[in-house]
Amino acid sequence: MAPFLTGTNGIARLHASTAFAWLVAGCVFTLTDGASAQALLPPTEDAGTAITGSAVKTMSDATVVQPADPLSTNSISTDSGEPLLNDPAIDEDMARTNLRENSVDGLRSQLDLDRNEAPGIRLGTFTLKPTLGQTFNYERTKTGSSTESRSYLETGLKGTLTSDWARHELTITGEGTWQRNLSGSGETEPTADIEAALRLDIGHDTVGTLKAGYHFEREDSTDPNAVSGASVQSGIDQYTLGAGITHDFGILRGSAKVDFDRYVYGSAELSDGSSLSLEDRNRNAGAATVRVGYELSPALIPFIEASAAKSIYDLRTDSAGYERSYDSYGGRAGVEVDLGEKFTGEIALGYSTYRFDDSRLQNLSGATIDGLLNWSPQRGTNVNFGLSTGIEPSTTPGESGALAYTLSNTVTHELRSNLVARLSNSLTFRNYPSDSTLGDERVWLTGAGLTYDMNRYLALTGDVSYERTTRDNSPATDVARIGVGLTLRR
Secondary structure (H helix, E strand, C coil): CCCCCCCCCCCCCCCCCCCCEEECEEEEEEEEECHHHHCCCCCCCCEEEEEEEECCCCCCCCCCCCCCCCCCEEEECCCCCCCCCCCCCHHHHHHCCCCCCCCCCCCHHHHCCCCCCCCCCEEEEEEEEEEEEEEEEEEEECCCEEEEEEEEEEEEEEEEEECCCCCCCCEEEEEEEEEEEEEECCCCCCCCEEEEEEECCCCCEEEEEEEEEEEEECCCCCCCCCCCCEEEEEEEEEEEEEEEEEECCEEEEEEEEEEEEEECCCEEEECCCEEEEEHHHHHEEEEEEEEEEEEEEEEEEEEEEEEEEEEEEECCCCCCCCCCCHHHEEEEEEEEEECCCCCCEEEEEEEEEEEEEECCCCCCCEEEEEEEEEEEECCCCEEEEEEEEEEEEECCCCCEEEEEEEEEEEEEEEEEEEEEEEEEEEEEEECCCCCCCCCCCCEEEEEEEEEECCCCCCCEEEEEEEEEEEECCEEEEEEEEEEEEEECCC
């Protein structure tokens, strides 16, 4: 899958052969010979303005993704944190533990800001910005001594509908990918996402958010909970609802949010043609989060956060007779930093515990680290670091699951005004309890790509990626991908 990355709007620079002065609103700006007027340009959108916790996105965007399945980074996504359209460097199983578990306060990466974005289609008080991508890809998978490969076409469709109102803002985002194998063998990985977020400007210091969404993906065959020997893994439907409110008390900032997630697992198709129902994994999850921050300065805000959640499975016991419903509690302390367009983000350390209804299942507890940092060392270069922690419940009899820690990094650099290079890396560590029969697992994913903007409507993309999964007590899996494609924007 080749990524969709937009180019960057060129910034006009004013040069003068001699010194001259401008008088604007009583302020004089002097531009010397050969100097740039870049300082007069307005700053870019603040990526550090947030509404509530990890499931609610920035106030300026009001774009909500995933929410977040406490299992990742879900995330999620849309143009504010979700994988870019047709991106081969982001696998769906990685998305569940990395992207859909975004930063502590849902901060948006500066990398997500469209650079050479098309003007869109005006629909009354809304603007629609659709994107269509078509890529040709080759994938090779090796597990132990077994190897399989496939070539496939992937079609991606993405759209954003944003209101243009004097007050409040409604944003609806949708994205879907469909794959068709041309040769070889290998499981296709379709995805679908749709999210709607309504930002309510209740007062000068109070902002509310309502959200709803749907996400679909197919469980990856390398996932620890995948059905062994299945020809087609289960499809996962996720439905999300949420509400949040934030209020500025002066030097104090308070926020609260509630989130609801519904997970529905389809049947897995076995190699003998039969199917295996996975309805015992269907569940509902609800969470409440409260956060208080203290403004030392507009650029530095320490905060504390507390959360409580409950997950209830449709069936009281699973196929092996275990009650897997659980309660979870957590607390975090961290700091928000906003140094303008050069450096924004936040990071938090905390502790979470998951207590299962079945006394035979060991409770999961551990330190957490979450955050998102955006750094722009120079214009045209953006560096993003992400950290996330979440739980992945197990389906193995007698096993509780694992705490998943994910570190991700993405760098984009403008080689030219219409040529952008990208490098991405991600490392996920699934840590099982010490007495677990399941060994710890590490997933490393790296990718590189180029996007050439032929014009503001059409882009040519090329990508390569490599993914390696190692387990303590089973063979490693290596997946290599390469893809080229075209992206049409309107």
